[in-house]
Amino acid sequence: MKSHFMLAFTLRVVLVIYSNYHDQNFKVPFTDIDYKVFTDASRYMLDGLSPFNRHTYRYSPLLALILTPNIFLYSNYGKILFSFVDILVAILIRKILATNTNYDQHMVNFCAYLWLYNPLIIIISTRGNADCLAAFLVTLSLYFLECGFCSAAGLIHGLSVHFRLYPMAFSLAMYFSLSTSNNIFINMKQIKFTLTCLISLIIATVISYYFYGFKFIHESLIYHLIRKDARHNFSVFFYTLYLSADTIPSKFLRIFNILPQLILLINLSGFYSSKKNLPFALMMQAFVVVIFNTIMTSQYFFWFLSLFPLCFPKLMYNVRRIMMLLVLWTISQGMWLGMAYALEFKSLNSFNCIWLSSILFFVINIQILSDLIQIYKKYY
Structure with a gap:
């Protein structure tokens, strides 16, 4: 297993090194814009100033402190650190699953692979998220x-x-x-x-x-x-917020949006309250928070994808259904990204198409939520 940890980490480091070339030669940068925000905030902190002097830095000061070596050591230090943390997450996944005597070593290792070699996880971390x-x-x-x-x-x-x-x-x-x-x-x-x-x-x-x-x-x-994001936002609510920004309907929508989330979160907490069901409860809650949020970006997928390997042994009894849902999820996300690219980089008015893609993505996510619960019930 150590060889897989080394291989997965090496793969991430290679992508980090490649990111410098990509950023210099392609119109669409590889590095996440937030990584530059983190670095600027760290620079302010080293100068004895507030990291919040950097416009759009909206994170804990702890993050800026952790990433100060970006300034005096290596500009890609943070990306390397995030890649290493990815490996630590995989190690924890193995340790948690190993506490269940029903899982053999092959299953435990496979679940770690689901995190180590997940392309979305690799890309998001090496981009500097x-x-x-x-x-x-x-x-x-x-x-x-x-x-x-x-x-x-x-x-x-x-x-x-x-x-x-x-x-x-x-x-x-x-x-x-x-x-x-x-x-x-x-x-x-x-x-x-x-x-x-x-x-x-x-x-x-x-x-x-x-x-x-x-x-x-x-x-x-x-x-x-x-917050209100009109771009980089997969949420089904983004277009409504865009059209009604700073109005009473916008504020009402935010209040209304909290209710289904709150109801689902409380019900999931109660129904899957036992210790053996806790990983599944957390994954479903993370999924609910993401798909019902008024803001949804690719980095938010981290929230439930990090918990999916812990639940996979109890979901593997219907792998075919899971794979079909994954394909639909990927296709609908790809449609949204295509429309967003047309808006942001081609200056085409594709808001309506983005909105329709968001609706499709939302519906598929609701179906995934429902199906995962049904699949898990067979085990539960």
């Missing part, structure tokens, strides 16, 4: 929960919520998974998890606020609740 760090924190907290280390799981989960808001959706399912079958009341494991989660989240937030003030609160927290 930082969501692999969030995926790592979520997987690590899940690993600690599987091992019974409730306090450590809470600390990491709180840090993951500080780093990226979406893991907050997992909190209730994680909390329920610590309950015992013969005790409906709060137990010590749940108390430890909750307290340590709040402690790490509060400490990280207070420290960031101390150094960077309300600018940190607005850019890294509030902004993500009110």
Whole structure:
């Protein structure tokens, strides 16, 4: 297995090196624009200034701090780091699955391969997207929960919520998974998890606020609740938001959009509340957060793809159906990307086509959500 880790890491490093050539010779850059934002924010931090002085930097100050070697060591340091974190995620996937005695070594290794050699994962990380760090924190907290280390799981989960808001959706399912079958009341494991989660989240937030003030609160927290993206957005709601920006209908849509997400997240937390079903609960919750969000970009797919290998052994009983859904998902995404390319790089008015592609993509995602639940029920 070590050879696969080395091969997967080497493949990513080669792509990182290639990214420099691609960016210099092609119109569509390989490197994610956010990577340049991260680097500029790190430069501000090294100069003793706020990373939020860099326009469009809307992440935890911790990310800018981690990526300061981009400035004084190597410009692609962050991409190499993200590639290495990818390997750590695969290692955690193996460790989590190994705790289940029903899975043989071949199955455990295969599930790790699903992450290591996933083209989408490889491309997103080597482009310089930082969501692999969030995926790592979520997987690590899940690993600690599987091992019974409730306090450590809470600390990491709180840090993951500080780093990226979406893991907050997992909190209730994680909390329920610590309950015992013969005790409906709060137990010590749940108390430890909750307290340590709040402690790490509060400490990280207070420290960031101390150094960077309300600018940190607005850019890294509030902004993500009110943002509007007319481009690079797969969401079925993007065109409506584009047409009704800064109007009452736009604000009403955002409030209405929260309701189906909240209902589904609570139901998934309750129905799949046992420890053995926790990975599936988290994957479905991540899927719900992504497909119902008013903002959806390719990097968001990290959120559920990092959890899919943990659920695959319980979904493999209908591989043919899964493969068909994957093909439909890829085709519909490709249609959207084609229309978006026509808009952004050819200056063609393709908004209506993008909207129709978004609707198709949304419908297929809903079908995938429904089918995965049905397939899992056969095992469950």
